[in-house]
Amino acid sequence: MADRVLRGMSIGANSLESEQGVVFVERMQVKYECICQNVFTVPMATDAEPPATWECARCGEAAILVGASEPEPESIAKPQRTHWDMLCERRTEEELEALLEEQLKLLRSGKLRADTRYRQSA
Structure with a gap:
């Protein structure tokens, strides 16, 4: 019975389409710096506007876009009215x-x- 089992974990996992003729979007590397001194880059499309903050993968804090001005503080939301x-x-x-x-x-x-x-x- 064991010799009849289909082997291989990649059945259906890989695309059968080739990358021939596919035009990939142009990318840029956006650099962020966290308060824990972690500097990392995030690839983004060149026509995308990078956000002012990005979550640091190391500590989870908000990292700030390098070369950008300080982000505006979020507006204080009104407390939700209760019943x-x-x-x-x-x-x-x-x-x-x-x-x-x-x-x-x-x-x-x-x-x-x-x-x-x-x-x-x-």
């Missing part, structure tokens, strides 16, 4: 306390059930 924030925009704490007391009364009296709609449709 509580939006609720506080619509109701005061006194209204929320009143709603809570009303729902607790219904719960304690046994009138709250999972299969019942409590809001009146307008």
